[in-house]
Amino acid sequence: MRSAEIIAVGSELLTPEKTDTNSLWLTEKLGEIGISVMLKTIVGDDEPRLKEAIQDALKRSDVVITTGGLGPTEDDITRQVTAKALGRELVHRPELEEELRERFRRFGREMPEINVRQAYVIEGAEPLANPNGSAPGLFVEDAGRTLVVLPGPPRELKPMFETHVRPRLERLGDGMIVRRRVLMVAGLGESAVDEKIAPIYQKYENVRTALLFTKTEVQVHFYARAEDVESAEEVLNELVERSVAELGDAVFSTDGEAMEEVVGRMLRERNETLALAESCTGGLIGRRVTEVAGSSDYFLEGAITYSNAAKTRVLGVPAETIEAHGAVSAETAEAMAAGMRERSGADHAVSVTGIAGPGGGTEEKPVGTVFIGIANAGGVRSVRIVLPGDRYIIRWRASQAALDVLRRSLLRADRASGGRDYSLT
Amino acid sequence: MRSAEIIAVGSELLTPEKTDTNSLWLTEKLGEIGISVMLKTIVGDDEPRLKEAIQDALKRSDVVITTGGLGPTEDDITRQVTAKALGRELVHRPELEEELRERFRRFGREMPEINVRQAYVIEGAEPLANPNGSAPGLFVEDAGRTLVVLPGPPRELKPMFETHVRPRLERLGDGMIVRRRVLMVAGLGESAVDEKIAPIYQKYENVRTALLFTKTEVQVHFYARAEDVESAEEVLNELVERSVAELGDAVFSTDGEAMEEVVGRMLRERNETLALAESCTGGLIGRRVTEVAGSSDYFLEGAITYSNAAKTRVLGVPAETIEAHGAVSAETAEAMAAGMRERSGADHAVSVTGIAGPGGGTEEKPVGTVFIGIANAGGVRSVRIVLPGDRYIIRWRASQAALDVLRRSLLRADRASGGRDYSLT
Numbered sequence: 011m012r013s014a015e016i017i018a019v020g021s022e023l024l025t026p027e028k029t030d031t032n033s034l035w036l037t038e039k040l041g042e043i044g045i046s047v048m049l050k051t052i053v054g055d056d057e058p059r060l061k062e063a064i065q066d067a068l069k070r071s072d073v074v075i076t077t078g079g080l081g082p083t084e085d086d087i088t089r090q091v092t093a094k095a096l097g098r099e100l101v102h103r104p105e106l107e108e109e110l111r112e113r114f115r116r117f118g119r120e121m122p123e124i125n126v127r128q129a130y131v132i133e134g135a136e137p138l139a140n141p142n143g144s145a146p147g148l149f150v151e152d153a154g155r156t157l158v159v160l161p162g163p164p165r166e167l168k169p170m171f172e173t174h175v176r177p178r179l180e181r182l183g184d185g186m187i188v189r190r191r192v193l194m195v196a197g198l199g200e201s202a203v204d205e206k207i208a209p210i211y212q213k214y215e216n217v218r219t220a221l222l223f224t225k226t227e228v229q230v231h232f233y234a235r236a237e238d239v240e241s242a243e244e245v246l247n248e249l250v251e252r253s254v255a256e257l258g259d260a261v262f263s264t265d266g267e268a269m270e271e272v273v274g275r276m277l278r279e280r281n282e283t284l285a286l287a288e289s290c291t292g293g294l295i296g297r298r299v300t301e302v303a304g305s306s307d308y309f310l311e312g313a314i315t316y317s318n319a320a321k322t323r324v325l326g327v328p329a330e331t332i333e334a335h336g337a338v339s340a341e342t343a344e345a346m347a348a349g350m351r352e353r354s355g356a357d358h359a360v361s362v363t364g365i366a367g368p369g370g371g372t373e374e375k376p377v378g379t380v381f382i383g384i385a386n387a388g389g390v391r392s393v394r395i396v397l398p399g400d401r402y403i404i405r406w407r408a409s410q411a412a413l414d415v416l417r418r419s420l421l422r423a424d425r426a427s428g429g430r431d432y433s434l435t
Numbered sequence: 436m437r438s439a440e441i442i443a444v445g446s447e448l449l450t451p452e453k454t455d456t457n458s459l460w461l462t463e464k465l466g467e468i469g470i471s472v473m474l475k476t477i478v479g480d481d482e483p484r485l486k487e488a489i490q491d492a493l494k495r496s497d498v499v500i501t502t503g504g505l506g507p508t509e510d511d512i513t514r515q516v517t518a519k520a521l522g523r524e525l526v527h528r529p530e531l532e533e534e535l536r537e538r539f540r541r542f543g544r545e546m547p548e549i550n551v552r553q554a555y556v557i558e559g560a561e562p563l564a565n566p567n568g569s570a571p572g573l574f575v576e577d578a579g580r581t582l583v584v585l586p587g588p589p590r591e592l593k594p595m596f597e598t599h600v601r602p603r604l605e606r607l608g609d610g611m612i613v614r615r616r617v618l619m620v621a622g623l624g625e626s627a628v629d630e631k632i633a634p635i636y637q638k639y640e641n642v643r644t645a646l647l648f649t650k651t652e653v654q655v656h657f658y659a660r661a662e663d664v665e666s667a668e669e670v671l672n673e674l675v676e677r678s679v680a681e682l683g684d685a686v687f688s689t690d691g692e693a694m695e696e697v698v699g700r701m702l703r704e705r706n707e708t709l710a711l712a713e714s715c716t717g718g719l720i721g722r723r724v725t726e727v728a729g730s731s732d733y734f735l736e737g738a739i740t741y742s743n744a745a746k747t748r749v750l751g752v753p754a755e756t757i758e759a760h761g762a763v764s765a766e767t768a769e770a771m772a773a774g775m776r777e778r779s780g781a782d783h784a785v786s787v788t789g790i791a792g793p794g795g796g797t798e799e800k801p802v803g804t805v806f807i808g809i810a811n812a813g814g815v816r817s818v819r820i821v822l823p824g825d826r827y828i829i830r831w832r833a834s835q836a837a838l839d840v841l842r843r844s845l846l847r848a849d850r851a852s853g854g855r856d857y858s859l860t
C-alpha cells in the first residue's frame with residue numbers, strides 16, 4: 011500500500027483554539043483509493059520548519075499533501091517554501107493572473123496587487139483550479155514522489171481533492187480500494203457489542219474494524235479493502251448481514267442514518283405522528299427530532315414540563331401520583347406519556363423523567379436513573395434505565411434511549427400485525 | 436520564548452475517526468508558562484518514523500512532549516523507541532514494578548506479566564507517577580533539551596502534566612507567563628467586533644488576540660504575556676474594560692460563562708422565572724437552559740409547538756392570526772409569548788418562530804427569517820432577524836438570539852428601574 015503524509019500549515023493551527031480537521035477527511039479519502047496516511051505534521055508560518063517538514067516527508071512517503079498557507083499575504087508561505095524545498099523556481103503564469111483578475115471582476119472588485127503572487131506556479135508543477143477561492147493548488151511529481159499543495163479552507167480543499175487530486179492519485183495506488191460501512195447500535199455497551207461480533211469480523215483479513223462509543227451510541231466502522239468497489243461492497247454486505255443477525259434489533263442503522271432520522275422515516279412510512287413530554291432532557295429530544303428537515307410532517311408538539319406543577323397542569327399528571335411515587339418514577343413517566351397523547355392526539359407519545367445530576371440522586375434512585383414512558387394505541391408502558399456519565403452525557407443517552415424505545419415499539423407493532431417487512435440492511 | 440513540539444503517538448490517531456485533542460490542551464498550558472508550541476506531529480505505532488520524529492524534534496526544539504503509546508501491549512512502542520532515539524538503555528526499576536503490582540492488587544486483580552514492561556525507565560530519566568493509570572511518565576534531560584513522555588488518555592495526562600511537568604518546565608521558561616481571557620459577544624458579526632476593538636488591542640504589544648466565530652457567538656480570546664500572573668491579569672482587566680466600553684451590551688460574558696448560564700444567573704439574582712414557546716428551534720432553547728444544573732429553580736416549562744394546531748391549542752394563538760400573518764410573523768411570535776406567559780405564570784416568556792430551511796423560504800420571508808417574541812410585566816414585544824447559515828446553524832443562532840433578547844430585556848428593566856448595578860466585567 012502506498013504511503014502518504016499530510017502537512018497542515020498555519021500558525022493558527024498551533025493555538026489552543028484551532029484544530030486541523032482537513033486531515034481526517036483526507037485520511038478517509040486517501041484510504042478509499044488505497045493510500046495510507048503514515049504521519050501528520052502541523053507547522054506554523056515558519057519557513058525553516060516547513061521546508062524541513064516537506065523535505066523529510068518526501069524522503070519517507072510516496073505522497074505528500076500540504077494544506078493551507080496559499081493566501082495572498084506575507085504570512086502565506088507554502089508556495090515559496092515548497093519551491094525552495096524542491097529546489098525549483100516559481101514561475102509567473104500570465105493566464106492564471108488573468109483568471110484571478112476575472113474572478114475579482116465577477117465579484118465587482120478590482121484585484122489587489124498582492125494577489126498576483128497566487129499566479130505563480132512551481133516550475134514543472136500543474137496548477138489545480140480552485141472554483142471556490144483565489145488560490146490555485148499545485149500537483150508536482152519529484153523523484154518518484156508526488157507532492158500536492160492545497161488551500162486550507164475545507165470548502166475549497168474538498169472539491170479540489172475530488173476533482174483534481176483523486177483521479178491523479180488513483181493511478182498511483184496499488185489498484186486496491188477501501189470502502190467503509192458504519193453500523194450503529196443502541197441499548198448495548200461497547201464491550202457487549204464487541205463480544206458478539208469480534209468472532210465474525212476477525213475472520214475477514216481485508217477488513218479493518220473500529221468500535222467507537224459516542225455520546226449516544228456504539229458505532230462499528232468496517233473498512234473493507236478490495237480490488238474494486240463491487241468486491242468491497244460485497245464483503246461489507248456480508249459482514250453487516252452477519253453482524254446484524256448477531257446483534258438483532260439493537261442495530262438501528264447501517265447506512266449512517268442517525269436515530270432521529272431512523273425514527274422519522276419509520277413514522278413517515280407508517281403515516282403516524284409523534285408528541286413528546288420531556289422533563290430531565292429539557293427539550294433535547296424535541297431538538298433532535300426537529301433537526302431532521304421535514305419533521306413537521308410527523309412531529310406535532312412537545313412539552314418541556316420541568317416543574318411538578320407543569321407536569322400536572324400541562325399533562326394532567328395527578329399531583330397524588332407525583333406525591334406517592336416521585337416525579338422520577340414509572341407512574342409519573344406513564345402519566346406524562348398518556349397525558350401528552352391525549353392532549354395532542356398523536357399516535358405515539360414518549361415521555362422522559364429522570365435525574366441528570368449532578369445533585370438529586372438517592373440510594374434508591376441514583377443520578378442517571380431515567381424512566382421512559384410510551385403511550386400508543388396499544389396502551390401505556392414504561393422502562394427504567396440507569397445511565398452512566400455526567401449531566402451532559404446522561405441527558406444525551408436518555409434522549410437516545412427514549413427514541414430507541416419508540417423505534418423498538420414500532421418494530422414490535424409491525425411484527426404483531428404480521429405486516430411490514432422492515433429490514434435494517 | 437522557549438519552543439516546544441508535541442508528538443502524538445498511536446495508529447488510531449491516523450484513522451479518519453480519531454483526532455488528537457491532547458495537543459490543544461498542552462498548547463494552552465505550555466503557553467501559560469511561556470513555552471511556545473512550534474510543531475505537532477502525529478505518528479503511528481511505527482518504529483522508524485517515531486524514532487526519526489523524536490530525533491528531529493530534539494534537534495529543533497527546547498521541549499519535546501510525546502503522548503500515548505505507553506500501554507503494556509506490543510503496539511505500545513513509545514518507551515522503547517524513545518530510549519533508542521536517545522541512544523540510552525531501558526532499566527528495570529523493581530520499586531516501580533512493586534507499585535504496579537500493588538495497584539492491581541488494590542483493584543483485586545493479579546498483574547498480568549505483560550505489564551512488567553511499564554516498570555522500565557530510560558537510563559537517567561525520572562519516572563512520573565500516574566495516579567489514574569498503570570503507565571508512569573518519563574522526564575529526561577538530554578544535551579540541553581527536555582523530553583517528556585506522557586500517556587495518551589486525557590484523564591491520565593492532564594493531572595500528570597499539572598503535578599509533575601508544569602513545575603519542572605516553569606524553571607525552563609524565560610520567566611514570562613501567559614494568561615487568557617475570553618470575551619463573548621452576541622448580536623454583532625465578527626468583522627463588526629474587530630472593527631470596534633482592533634484599535635484597542637493592537638496597542639498591546641504583549642497580547643495576542645484571536646477572534647472566533649462559533650455557531651452561537653463571536654469570541655475574542657486575549658492572551659497576555661507578562662512577568663507574573665498579577666501583571667497579566669492587570670493588562671487583561673484593562674483590555675477587557677476598554678473593549679466592553681466599546682462593545683457595550685453586546686458583550687454577554689467575560690469569564691467563560693455561556694449565554695444560558697448568564698441568563699440563568701440573572702433570573703436567579705432577580706428571583707424571576709422563565710417559560711419558553713419554541714417552534715423552529717424545536718426544543719433547543721429548552722435544552723440549553725436546562726443544561727445548567729439547578730435550572731429548575733427558574734425554568735418552569737417549555738412548549739414545542741411545531742404544528743399550527745398546537746400553537747393554537749396549547750398557546751392560544753388565534754387561528755386567524757396565523758391565517759392572516761403566517762406562522763412565521765411578529766403577530767404569531769407575540770401571541771405565542773403572551774399565551775405561554777399566561778398559561779405558565781412565568782415572569783418572562785420567550786417565543787421563537789422562523790424558517791430554519793432548507794425549504795419553506797419565500798421572497799418576503801427567506802430561509803433564516805426568525806421572529807422572537809418576549810412577554811413580561813411590561814407587555815409583549817417582538818423582533819425580526821434574518822440569520823445566515825444552514826438549518827443547523829440557523830437553529831443554533833435563533834436559540835442564541837432568543838436568549839439574548841431575554842438578557843437585554845432584563846438589563847433594560849434594571850436600567851428603567853434605576854435599580855440593580857449590573858456590571859459584566
